[in-house]
Amino acid sequence: MAATVEHDVSESRFEIYLDGQLAGYADYFERNGARDFHHTVTYPQFRGQGLAAEVVKAALDDTKSRGLTVISSCSYVEKYIAENPSYAELV
Numbered sequence: 001m002a003a004t005v006e007h008d009v010s011e012s013r014f015e016i017y018l019d020g021q022l023a024g025y026a027d028y029f030e031r032n033g034a035r036d037f038h039h040t041v042t043y044p045q046f047r048g049q050g051l052a053a054e055v056v057k058a059a060l061d062d063t064k065s066r067g068l069t070v071i072s073s074c075s076y077v078e079k080y081i082a083e084n085p086s087y088a089e090l091v
Helices: 051-063 075-083 085-090
Strands: 003-008 015-017 021-031 034-042 070-072
Touching: 003 051, 021 051, 034 051, 034 075, 034 085, 051 070, 051 075, 051 085, 070 075, 070 085, 075 085
Parallel strands: 034 070
Antiparallel strands: 003 015, 015 021, 021 034
16 A cells, blocks of 8 residues: 655645545644644554654654754654654754
8 A cells, every 4th residue: 555645735734645545644833933733643444554653754854854843732743753863853
């Protein structure tokens, strides 16, 4: 199964698709040079496949490439950053 991540700017979220089906997303508020990631969702039928990590990684990579910082109101994003120290500089 092929997973792809898309940035839906109009919805302020990164979406992950598995074989063309929306499987989850990470949404954020952007202001003052920071993205506040406040919610990460993986739909029940897609859980257990590492998709939350994949969408959060893509979201953080995009945030980093744009020179923005991160506020992790979402506990999953906070945990992901703690487990992947290369993203600590974003906080």
